[in-house]
Amino acid sequence: MPLWLRRTAHYLLATLLALWTLIPIVLIGLAALTPRSDFFTWPRTIIPSQFSLESLRFFVNSFGVLRSTGNSLLVALATVVLSLLLGAPAGYALTRFRFRGREAFQTGILITRMFPTSILAVPLAVTFIRWRLYDTLLGVTLMHVTLALPFVVMITAGVFTRVPKDLEEAAQTLGCSRFGAFFRVSLPLILPGLAASGILTFVMSWNEVFAATILTVNNRTLPAQIMGTLGASPLYFKFAGGFFMILPAILFIVAIRRYLINLWGVSINK
Amino acid sequence: MRDVRLEGIVKQFGKVRAVDGIDLHIRENEFLVFLGPSGCGKTTTLRCIAGLETLDEGRILIGGRDVTHLPPGKRGIGMVFQSYALFPHMTVAANIGFGLRVKGVDRTEIDRRVRRAAELLQLGNLLDRYPSQLSGGQRQRVAVARAVVVEPQVLLMDEPLSNLDALLRLSMRAEIKRLQQEIQATTVYVTHDQVEALSLGDRIAVMSEGKIVQLDEPQEVYDNPATVFVGAFIGNPPMNFLTGRVRQDAGRLFLEGEGYQVPLSPEAAARIQAARIDEVTIGIRPENIAVSLTEPEGGGIAASVIVSELIGAQRMLTLALGPHTLKVTTSTEFLPPPNGQVWLTFDPAKIRLFDAATQARLAQLPKAS
Structure with a gap:
């Protein structure tokens, strides 16, 4: 295949993939910014006659949305902090030390993801009620941490592999303690990786709907809240809700895009 | 300190x-x-x-x-x-x-x-x-x-x-x-x-x-x-080693192995005797073996050339001595004959003696007073 053809095919595929994800987002975005009255005109237009924040304002001000947004943010941030605190040391141990049961541990981590949450739903709910965690943000956070941990451990283990042991040893011979060597040398080098797995965890928790719906009644996170009210809502409300949900994830990913690129070894600027 | x-x-x-x-x-x-x-x-x-x-x-x-x-x-x-x-x-x-x-x-x-x-x-x-x-x-x-x-x-x-x-x-x-x-x-x-x-x-x-x-x-x-390990590890090419038994012939001592016999100095013979061993390994560096085209006076060891390589300032010969292979360095002017037959003389002062069983160097004798 000549080079120009290969290049064209390459870009064509990339464009198709981009469209595949972008079109729904753009459509939702447009619909969310369409004034309410436009939804009842015929024929429907894709581009609204004018942009308006009316639907979004209505959505944000409707019952429970602001509170559940707060809940979602709280749960997502707590999930990020907890899963990094637990997962990063595990990833570090997996790459730095040869210990008995290392392989089993690595496989075991993945096994936790093999059970669909729906199977675990009832026993989980019962247990949480017993432990008085039911309908609390702490309960949802714990659940999200459980879901996120395998990814955090695997990603951080991958990142730590790229920091040679020599570097920490060199720091030790230059006067650092084991911890000092980690904080002065390894941590700065893995920060991008930690940031990336943090983002992934945040987005995962922000989007997670199933566990959040089962485990809460009054203290809902945003997806659970929307799930609960969606069926009975008008169309413009649904679009506004959808757009509102997507927005933080997009902003977040744009903000940390540089680190993601770094983590995945792709460079756009070079 | x-x-x-x-x-x-x-x-x-x-x-x-x-x-x-x-x-x-x-x-x-x-x-x-x-x-x-x-x-x-x-x-x-x-x-x-x-x-x-x-x-x-x-x-x-x-x-x-x-x-x-x-x-x-x-x-x-x-x-x-x-x-x-x-x-x-x-x-x-x-x-x-x-x-x-x-x-x-x-x-x-x-x-x-x-x-x-x-x-x-x-x-x-x-x-x-x-x-x-x-x-x-x-x-x-x-x-x-x-x-x-x-x-x-x-x-x-x-x-x-x-x-x-x-x-x-x-x-x-x-x-x-x-x-x-x-x-x-x-x-x-x-x-x-x-x-x-x-x-x-x-x-x-x-x-x-x-x-x-x-x-x-x-x-x-x-x-x-x-x-033997040290001799073989250091030097490029490394030291040559031959293992054999000591034999007396017409008042002179030889190390005899398969396909060769190397004359030994009386001092070397005394050390071997003092060590009370049967099998001896001798080690000699490639630069301490003289090569000539004709049999030298006083006898030489016949060997045949397998490979002759120019390695810059020297020529390195790979020789067959019975079933053994030796490396010898000579001057670049030395050209091996077409039939490959050469004669070797080991510098007796440079021959090193090892116990073939333990591979360790034989002890020096105390200087005679």
Whole structure:
């Protein structure tokens, strides 16, 4: 295949993939910014006659949305902090030390993801009620941490592999303690990786709907809240809700895009 | 005092004894080289001195102070790693100054000492670069500068030249020697390259299977290897070895093996007799065998040429002596005859004697008074 053809095919595929994800987002975005009255005109237009924040304002001000947004943010941030605190040391141990049961541990981590949450739903709910965690943000956070941990451990283990042991040893011979060597040398080098797995965890928790719906009644996170009210809502409300949900994830990913690129070894600027 | 004392140190990995009971006194300002094939325990020994490995047995003293249970940073050492282990997120200046920053030296002092170290290693104009922007030789120099800037009592180097190409290795070798004389630091250097060991070391500790098999000055290690292993490991091409029995013939003593007999000096014969052994291995360096086209007076050993190679200033012959193969170096003018038949004379003063069973050098006889 000549080079120009290969290049064209390459870009064509990339464009198709981009469209595949972008079109729904753009459509939702447009619909969310369409004034309410436009939804009842015929024929429907894709581009609204004018942009308006009316639907979004209505959505944000409707019952429970602001509170559940707060809940979602709280749960997502707590999930990020907890899963990094637990997962990063595990990833570090997996790459730095040869210990008995290392392989089993690595496989075991993945096994936790093999059970669909729906199977675990009832026993989980019962247990949480017993432990008085039911309908609390702490309960949802714990659940999200459980879901996120395998990814955090695997990603951080991958990142730590790229920091040679020599570097920490060199720091030790230059006067650092084991911890000092980690904080002065390894941590700065893995920060991008930690940031990336943090983002992934945040987005995962922000989007997670199933566990959040089962485990809460009054203290809902945003997806659970929307799930609960969606069926009975008008169309413009649904679009506004959808757009509102997507927005933080997009902003977040744009903000940390540089680190993601770094983590995945792709460079756009070079 | 900045000497290093290893007292019966043992390091095990599982069932393998990587370091198997080493006793060694490294003198102040000495350049000591650990030499051996990969897996002989030389790097592990160095890491034990550095404190990167904990000992299973024995103690280590640096400058008379027991450091066995001290972490690496408190032992007064500086180390150069085989991979250089430069911190990729720091500039050259920050790399060199790292140890001083950790120790809390004030900033103007750090700046002064970093500059001096950079000057010593010709890195003055590279201080703002990052390691990824440096060549292999420059990285190596930064690694050395980072280790010496803390003014360690002992400088440890783990195969620092093995990642450089041959030409650069040659110039860096000279530079390391110069540096060591300039800063007067006790230096422990690990290598598997015998040329490096011979050219750099004040003394060489040849290691095999976790033990020191010979500890001597380079010339002595080369001339009088303590075992067959040392003779075979050092020298390029290595020492030749022939194993046979001693036989008396018409009042003269010979070492007789399959397809040859080598005349022995009376002194050699006496040593063999004193050792009360049947089988003897003799070792002789390729440059100590004379080759001629005709049988020399007093008898020579017939051999045939398998390969003749020009290796620069010399010619190297690979010869068949019965079932054995010998390497001999001659002048470049020597051209082997078409039929390949040559005659060898072993310099009797250069023949080294080993016990064929234990592979150890036969003891010198006490000088007759």
